Amino acid sequence: QKEVEQNSGPLSVPEGAIASLNCTYSDRGSQSFFWYRQYSGKSPELIMSIYSNGDKEDGRFTAQLNKASQYVSLLIRDSQPSDSATYLCAVNQGSGTYKYIFGTGTRLKVLA
Amino acid sequence: GAVVSQHPSWVICKSGTSVKIECRSLDFQATTMFWYRQFPKQSLMLMATSNEGSKATYEQGVEKDKFLINHASLTLSTLTVTSAHPEDSSFYICSARVKGQGWNTEAFFGQGTRLTVV
Numbered sequence: 001q002k003e004v005e006q007n008s009g010p011l012s013v014p015e016g017a018i019a020s021l022n023c024t025y026s027d028r029g030s031q032s033f034f035w036y037r038q039y040s041g042k043s044p045e046l047i048m049s050i051y052s053n054g055d056k057e058d059g060r061f062t063a064q065l066n067k068a069s070q071y072v073s074l075l076i077r078d079s080q081p082s083d084s085a086t087y088l089c090a091v092n093q094g095s096g097t098y099k100y101i102f103g104t105g106t107r108l109k110v111l112a
Numbered sequence: 113g114a115v116v117s118q119h120p121s122w123v124i125c126k127s128g129t130s131v132k133i134e135c136r137s138l139d140f141q142a143t144t145m146f147w148y149r150q151f152p153k154q155s156l157m158l159m160a161t162s163n164e165g166s167k168a169t170y171e172q173g174v175e176k177d178k179f180l181i182n183h184a185s186l187t188l189s190t191l192t193v194t195s196a197h198p199e200d201s202s203f204y205i206c207s208a209r210v211k212g213q214g215w216n217t218e219a220f221f222g223q224g225t226r227l228t229v230v
Contacts, residue, residue: 032217034218036221041203041226042223042224043118043205043221043222043223043224044156044205044221045221046218046220049217049218088155088156099146099158100146100158100219101158102155102156102157102158103155104154104155105155
């Protein structure tokens with residue numbers, strides 16, 4: 001069973017702090033990784049995609065990928081109350097397939 | 113760009129009736145669309161992969177006769193929940209990949225459909 005695991009949280013951080021969200025995956029053949037944000041009752045929206053080992057930065061967001069250790073993380077700098085949401089990690093199942101596996105999501109609360 | 117529109121946003125139906133949900137890619141062609149179901153406080157569970165002009169591929173445990181998927185064009189896929197029951201009440205979400213882009217690129221999500229069966 002190929003799995004993507006996340007801590008369900010809630011992860012509470014004060015406003016302005018760095019929020020760190022982690023995700024591990026079991027399929028070593030996975031090649032593309034995505035972070036989505038989902039507000040309650042809404043559909044997921046893409047925040048970041050990452051394909052290579054290392055860091056990828058986009059504004060306040062940094063995705064980190066370590067394929068050897070099979071984890072991917074998302075850092076949110078200068079967290080804002082509007083960042084409060086559930087963050088879903090999605091992993092593409094491997095070469096040639098279009099399917100994602102989603103983690104259960106981490107609920108983030110940014111305290112004003 | 114890359115907008116996926118899902119309709120309706122919410123629907124209430126009586127037990128035993130059928131409900132159709134539409135998923136449209138508004139500004140791009142989508143060779144492949146995906147249908148997910150999400151129960152409260154749970155993650156998205158892939159139900160089926162819908163390919164234009166061919167039969168959908170269902171995930172293990174998803175009843176293909178109950179969840180009918182049609183992908184008649186490059187911009188429209190439909191999910192019909194047949195003989196709906198209260199346990200089918202859930203949040204149904206579609207997503208689509210842009211035709212011509214790689215298999216490992218991101219998918220874009222519709223806004224979801226909240227189905228309540230009474």
